Amino acid sequence: xxxxxxxxxxxxxxxxxxxxxxxxxxxxxxxxxxxxxxxxxxxxxxxxxxxxxxxxxxxxxxxxxxxxxxxxxxxxxxxxxxxxxxxxxxxxxxxxxxxxxxxxxxxxx
Numbered sequence: 630x631x632x633x634x635x636x637x638x639x640x641x642x643x644x645x646x647x648x649x650x651x652x653x654x655x656x657x658x659x660x661x662x663x664x665x666x667x668x669x670x671x672x673x674x675x676x677x678x679x680x681x682x683x684x685x686x687x688x689x690x691x692x693x694x695x696x697x698x699x700x701x702x703x704x705x706x707x708x709x710x711x712x713x714x715x716x717x718x719x720x721x722x723x724x725x726x727x728x729x730x731x732x733x734x735x736x737x738x
Contacts, residue, residue, distance in 0.1 A: 633657045634700060634701075634727055634728055634731060635731055635736070636734070637700050638700075638728075638731055638736075638737070639701070639736075639737060641696070642737040646721065648692065648696065649737075651692065651693065652693060652696055652732065653691065653732045653735075654687060655693055656693075656728055656729045657679065657729055657730050658682045658685055659690070659693050659694070659697065659725075660725050660726075660728075660729055661680065662677075662680045662682055662684070662685075662690070663676075663697075663717065663720055663725065665679065665680055665705070666679060666680075666717055667679060668717065669716070669717055669718050670706040670707075670715065670716060670717070670718075671714065671715060671717065671728065672713065672714055673687045673690050673691045673712065673713070673714045674687060674712065676690065676694075676715075677690060677722070679711045690708050691713070694713075694715055697728075698715075698723070700728065701721065701724060702720070702721050702724045702725050702728065703716060703717060703719060703720045703721065704717055704719050706712075710715070
């Protein structure tokens, strides 16, 4: 069961401030990347190739997508050593919108 997104973000802010900062800086870009993907089960490289977001490396996007999985926004279709596939058929747009709203309010700074 997915917990409160605000509580999950608070925990991330307290335990992994660098990851929190990365997410805060790029949440809207991740939302755009996910929303515009033409693949149902893309890899990070496929997502980057289709949108070419500025200042977002494959490693950064991979870390951000892992956080989205942890927060119940999307799920992995398959996990591999070098390239996970993400299941965008189960992408929770409303939860992603909530994430960007909470981060825009900057409640933990």
